[in-house]
Amino acid sequence: MFFLCVNLPFLVFQEMLKDVVRTKTYQNVIYRNKFLFQNKVVLDVGAGTGILSLFCAKAGAAHVYANYLIVTVVTVLKGKIEEIELPVAKVDIIISEWMGYFLLFENMLNTVLYARDKWLVDDRVVLPDEASLYLTAIEDAEYKDDKIEFWNNVYGFDMSCIKKQAMMEPLVDTVDQKQIVTNCHLLKTMDISKMVPGDASFTTPFKLITVRDDYIHAFVAYFNVSFTKCHKLMGFSTGPRSRATHWKQTVLYLEDVLTICEGETIIGSMTVAPNKKNPRDVDIMVKYSLSGRRCVVSRVQFYKMR
Incomplete structure (x- = not known):
């Protein structure tokens, strides 16, 4: 998995993590659908604290690139997605919490679409996808x-x-x-x-x-x-x-x-x-x-x- 960090105040990170609806939904999606993640390379766009990356790693992702964590399947990767190069040609899944207020205010949708077109394999598994x-x-x-x-x-x-x-x-x-x-x-x-x-x-x-x-x-x-x-x-x-x-x-x-x-x-x-x-x-x-x-x-x- 490749982990892309965004720089936000820690109180913002805490607010998002304490958002049970948001965090538990992503956790349930990943843990209850491990067939999507096992032995796969996943790109986490705008990962923040890295909680989604950790969920994916626990669900069996082949590798994780994260900027705050260095464990068995996690490696540091930090920078703007338009400026970095991944060490692989393609990824299997893109996961992101790209949504902003009013869905589109301060969102990361274009970043997700850029990553999708550059690195995602043809069947295009983007989570969430709608x-x-x-x-x-x-x-x-x-x-x-x-x-x-x-x-x-x-x-x-x-x-x-x-x-x-x-x-x-x-x-x-x-x-x-x-x-x-x-x-x-x-x-x-x-x-x-x-x-x-x-x-x-x-x-x-x-x-x-x-x-x-x-x-x-x-x-x-x-x-x-x-x-x-x-x-x-x-x-x-x-x-x-x-x-x-x-x-x-x-x-x-x-x-x-x-x-x-x-x-x-x-x-x-x-x-x-x-x-x-x-x-x-x-x-x-x-x-x-x-x-x-x-x-x-x-x-x-x-x-x-x-």
């Missing part, structure tokens, strides 16, 4: 008032000019499932074994159907991850109805407060693209409209994940 991005909507009056409307009166001063900037910054936080007021819509599914780097930029339509009379203050995005090469389909969700992960959910506050009645439909589209100056950042554009009994609105909003 990721799906979803959208829903929530009532969130209390938090929006605290985060956004706060700028209307700051100790007696009108700082509302800051509101627009605050509105453009998505909030990464854990959403209470009781706040959800629409269905969940699948925005995008990525097949990591087949996609190319440009596929991380996309425009996709969505339709959200309200499930009760209420208000909408924000859209919420989250993602699911799947390991389809296992004996049995495995994976996890970062959605608000699932056990919390360190990715949490991404909240996109709306300039409007939408007054909704049960069964009404919000239609729109979302455009996602890496920022041109910093590809690890994400630019998001959301178009949405509602023609309801109590509310009629049509708007375009822009968000920047920095």
